[in-house]
Amino acid sequence: MARAVTTNRKIINTTAAWAIGLLIFFPILWTILTSFKTEAQAIADPPIFLGFDWTLENYGVVMERSNYMRFLTNSIIIAGGSTILGIIIAVPAAWSMAFVPSKRTKDILLWMLSTKMLPAVGVLYPIYLLFIKMGLLDTRFGLTIVLMLINLPIIVWMLYTYFKEIPGEILEAARMDGASLREEVLYVLTPMAIPGIASTLLLNVILAWNEAFWTLNLTASKAAPLTAFIASYSSPEGLFFAKLSAASTMAIAPILILGWFSQKQLVSGLTFGAVK
Amino acid sequence: MATQHSRAAARIMMAPAVFLLLVWMLVPLTMTLYFSFKKYLPLRGGDLGWTGFDNYVRFVTSSSFWPSVQTTLVIVGGVLFITVILGIMLAVLLNQPMWGQGIVRILVIAPFFVMPTVSALVWKNMFMDPVNGLFAHLWKFFGAEPVQWLSQASLQSIVMIVSWQWLPFATLILLTAIQSLDREQLEAAEMDGAQPVQRFAFITLPHLGRAITIVILIQTIFLLAIFAEIFVTTGGAFGTRTLTYLIFQRVLESQNVGLGSAGGVYAIILANIVAIFLMRIVGKNLDA
Amino acid sequence: MGHISLNQVTKSFGDVNVIPPLDLEINDGEFVVFVGPSGCGKSTLLRLIAGLEDVTSGHIEIDGKDATEVPPAKRGLAMVFQSYALYPHMSVRKNIAFPLRMAKVDQAEQDRKIEAAAKALNLTDYLDRRPGQLSGGQRQRVAIGRAIVREPAAFLFDEPLSNLDAALRVNMRLEISELHQTLDTTMIYVTHDQVEAMTMADKIVVLRAGNIEQVGSPLELYRAPRNKFVAGFIGSPKMNFLTGATAAAHGAHTIGIRPEHIEISREAGAWKGKVGVSEHLGSDTFFHIPVADAEDTLTVRASGELGLERGEEVFLSPIMEHLHMFDAQGLAVR
Numbered sequence: 001m002a003r004a005v006t007t008n009r010k011i012i013n014t015t016a017a018w019a020i021g022l023l024i025f026f027p028i029l030w031t032i033l034t035s036f037k038t039e040a041q042a043i044a045d046p047p048i049f050l051g052f053d054w055t056l057e058n059y060g061v062v063m064e065r066s067n068y069m070r071f072l073t074n075s076i077i078i079a080g081g082s083t084i085l086g087i088i089i090a091v092p093a094a095w096s097m098a099f100v101p102s103k104r105t106k107d108i109l110l111w112m113l114s115t116k117m118l119p120a121v122g123v124l125y126p127i128y129l130l131f132i133k134m135g136l137l138d139t140r141f142g143l144t145i146v147l148m149l150i151n152l153p154i155i156v157w158m159l160y161t162y163f164k165e166i167p168g169e170i171l172e173a174a175r176m177d178g179a180s181l182r183e184e185v186l187y188v189l190t191p192m193a194i195p196g197i198a199s200t201l202l203l204n205v206i207l208a209w210n211e212a213f214w215t216l217n218l219t220a221s222k223a224a225p226l227t228a229f230i231a232s233y234s235s236p237e238g239l240f241f242a243k244l245s246a247a248s249t250m251a252i253a254p255i256l257i258l259g260w261f262s263q264k265q266l267v268s269g270l271t272f273g274a275v276k
Numbered sequence: 277m278a279t280q281h282s283r284a285a286a287r288i289m290m291a292p293a294v295f296l297l298l299v300w301m302l303v304p305l306t307m308t309l310y311f312s313f314k315k316y317l318p319l320r321g322g323d324l325g326w327t328g329f330d331n332y333v334r335f336v337t338s339s340s341f342w343p344s345v346q347t348t349l350v351i352v353g354g355v356l357f358i359t360v361i362l363g364i365m366l367a368v369l370l371n372q373p374m375w376g377q378g379i380v381r382i383l384v385i386a387p388f389f390v391m392p393t394v395s396a397l398v399w400k401n402m403f404m405d406p407v408n409g410l411f412a413h414l415w416k417f418f419g420a421e422p423v424q425w426l427s428q429a430s431l432q433s434i435v436m437i438v439s440w441q442w443l444p445f446a447t448l449i450l451l452t453a454i455q456s457l458d459r460e461q462l463e464a465a466e467m468d469g470a471q472p473v474q475r476f477a478f479i480t481l482p483h484l485g486r487a488i489t490i491v492i493l494i495q496t497i498f499l500l501a502i503f504a505e506i507f508v509t510t511g512g513a514f515g516t517r518t519l520t521y522l523i524f525q526r527v528l529e530s531q532n533v534g535l536g537s538a539g540g541v542y543a544i545i546l547a548n549i550v551a552i553f554l555m556r557i558v559g560k561n562l563d564a
Numbered sequence: 565m566g567h568i569s570l571n572q573v574t575k576s577f578g579d580v581n582v583i584p585p586l587d588l589e590i591n592d593g594e595f596v597v598f599v600g601p602s603g604c605g606k607s608t609l610l611r612l613i614a615g616l617e618d619v620t621s622g623h624i625e626i627d628g629k630d631a632t633e634v635p636p637a638k639r640g641l642a643m644v645f646q647s648y649a650l651y652p653h654m655s656v657r658k659n660i661a662f663p664l665r666m667a668k669v670d671q672a673e674q675d676r677k678i679e680a681a682a683k684a685l686n687l688t689d690y691l692d693r694r695p696g697q698l699s700g701g702q703r704q705r706v707a708i709g710r711a712i713v714r715e716p717a718a719f720l721f722d723e724p725l726s727n728l729d730a731a732l733r734v735n736m737r738l739e740i741s742e743l744h745q746t747l748d749t750t751m752i753y754v755t756h757d758q759v760e761a762m763t764m765a766d767k768i769v770v771l772r773a774g775n776i777e778q779v780g781s782p783l784e785l786y787r788a789p790r791n792k793f794v795a796g797f798i799g800s801p802k803m804n805f806l807t808g809a810t811a812a813a814h815g816a817h818t819i820g821i822r823p824e825h826i827e828i829s830r831e832a833g834a835w836k837g838k839v840g841v842s843e844h845l846g847s848d849t850f851f852h853i854p855v856a857d858a859e860d861t862l863t864v865r866a867s868g869e870l871g872l873e874r875g876e877e878v879f880l881s882p883i884m885e886h887l888h889m890f891d892a893q894g895l896a897v898r
Contacts (some may be wrong), residue, residue, distance in 0.1 A: 009373075010373055010375070013369065013373065013374040016369060017369050017370060017374050017377070018376065018380055019370070019378040020366065020380075020384070021379075024383060024384050024387060024443065025383040025386050025387075027387070027399065027402075027403065028411070028488070030402060031394075031398050033400065041409035043333065044414045045408075046413060046417070047410060047413055049553070051334050051335070064591075067437065083863065089293050089296065091475045092289030092292070093289060093290045093292070093293035093294070095286075096287070097286075097287060097290065099286075100283055100284075100286035102280050102283070102286075106295065106559065106562050107349055110555050110558065110559055110562075112294075112297055113555065114548075115300065117547055117548065118301065118544060118545045118547065119500060119501050119520065119540075119544055121501065121503070121523045121524055121527075121540060122305075122308055122523075122540035122541065123305060123526045123540065124523070125307075125311060125536060125540070126281060126303070126308055126311070127304055128527075129307070130307075141308070149296060151299045152299065154316050165329040167647055167649065169645040169646070169647050170647075170649045170650075170651060170652075172614075172636075172645070172649065173643065173645055173649035173650075173710075174645075174651075175637060176614060176616070176641070176642065176643045176663075177637070177662050178637035178666035179662075179666050180640075181282070181285060183367070183666060187662075188651055191651075191654075192651070192652060192653055194321040194335065196322035197427065212391060212503065212504035213501070213503045216393075216503070216507065217524075217528065227393045227504065229395075230391065230397060230508075231393045231504070231508050233399060234400075234472075234507075234508040238294035240401075241401060241402055241408065244397060244398070244401060245398075245402070246401075248394045248397065248398055249396055250390060252392060252394055254387050254649070255391070256386060256389050256390070256498075257384070258389075259385070259389030260385070260386075261380070263382075263448065264447075266388070280618055495706070
């Protein structure tokens, strides 16, 4: 049994933690607040914290001016598509490694991880060249494939970790009960693995959504997702803080929400199960 | 533990993933190696023949090589130092009993989910802009001259931005590790007469050792490859050209593919050195 | 029906030979217990019979038909796993129904069988719960229910009671024994606990390092162990062994005597020793007494009323008809 903590201690802890938490969160909060200001109020000195005239005008301007919807659609298709494709390829592989391990399973897993460590810039030109040759440059399909491949090791790894936690005896029980391999996967494994698959899905959508090397280098205008959309704001044009904030808020809001659901998986997923 | 039948099925089911990753690794890698031994300028004559190790020598002897190595080291080292130290402190704090722990956790983690281009741009403009940025307002409020962050203190600024992005990751992992520490160990130490600081130093910190190593290794691999943060803030100017960025410029901006590829091979070797250590830890964990 | 015979069956994992050539007959309706220390290959043997592992060589026959290459589902056997292996995402009803669903049994028939099994196992009130909401004993019964509905040729139990607490274990032991009486089906039961083996089995198979050390009824094994290993493994507390001159006096390399077959006296007897630790169980008292030539301290069972002080000198005499003699190889000598 834990001991009761003095209320004083708890007040100090709470104050310190909240102060630091808010400090770290502040840039995001400030961005969100600024997105509702007018451009003049956005750069006012002294800064206005809450007492400004709330307006949605910036969102309207951003959406109108820059084809925001097209970037958003691209982001959704590329992040979602690459993740789903990755999971379809990874589920059977992770199943095999978790339930029919061989002497080489460990080596294969580690090798898969090692491909994740390959610095993207080292293979930038070959991929760029292949994309041109195959007509994939600035296509959603090409980008989806690349993002699928760079996240595939993480997907396999996460699924492997989840599958490992399903006791082998349950699958054997299903086999004894007369289930075929297909029925075993369909009725027993998949329902049990759904939470694991869901969190893998979540984390990898986030990673793909935020990927900012290939998405910047392999797209021009047609297939550009939100990362590129935001990057286009890097050259300032007059008063634009509020619009930049609105664009940023729209780019990060969906993922921020997903991210909060996936904190736990973040740790095991990104450390390849080395920290639990 | 399995029968012949399931073994065969397993091999077939593993094939697509293994095949795809094998192609994804081998094809570009072979091409990079191939180009690195060529004089290859797509916009100025294309393939101008084999040059042996010329590109490798020229890459390391060019005047921008050593500064870029130094920049890379400063950024990686600086960010690691900040995120690990602050991460440990934050993790310890968040592990204390308090009200609204869940919400604080969410606040702390949030920056990790912000896409790199957004965080770089938000920091660059809304905070570090020398005229309208929040920092400029703050400096003026205290009567100081606003700092030209991204030109006068460019490296520090980038370290700061990247640290902000990665602090949540370090904190979250270290917090998870702290929570796995057996309470009874701390209570035993307390019975043995250890003061809070001693308990931290002799029990908590050693327990965190492995997690800290993992944070360092994983972050190093990602930090060696940071791109967007530099791309949208300084574009590699003001001494912020890292090795990754230098290679990017050689390949796509000056279209000197041979030279860039040689640089790419160096980057791959560098990343692999770090990766080997990480794999060892992960591999050991697999056996357990 | 449920006659199983193993013919020169072997199993190796890579270079490690877990089961050397092994023959075994299991008769229809028999309750057979595989018992042995951990790592003796008893679970592997059960899994070979189940078909969850391939035999390396040899043949397994079920009801006269070669089943060596038959997949587990087609062997007509049901298995109760150590962890129960219930499907956590299915209700108790669905768990029990699963093998029937796989066999495409029609719904009415399924319902009838589930109701019957649930009634027999006192699970009727829990049919719509998930396994996670059940106690250990209830989960155990669900696992058994899932096995019963298939009406298998034989039941296989893999250490089914090891996750239960002591009191529940005694209960479930009785329930499984009763189940065997009612169903009159072959049951093969793996355990490392010789008490379970003694209390439940018609036939015990004692295994060590993949080898069958002895096969027989509980009392046969108790009365006439074939070697020192079986002698020491069956019976609780375990048999005492003495060597040296004491054994030589009986013309053997080693002699063995069970704690319940030693008479204790303050005046006279064959062996002499000072009382060490005593364990009072109420009905009985076990005295641990160091004696010359004993491999370990001698354990002696005496009536619960007998009060001996620690350090008191006593005399011990084996009851000669219960004395076991072994040669230098550990084989029983008669």
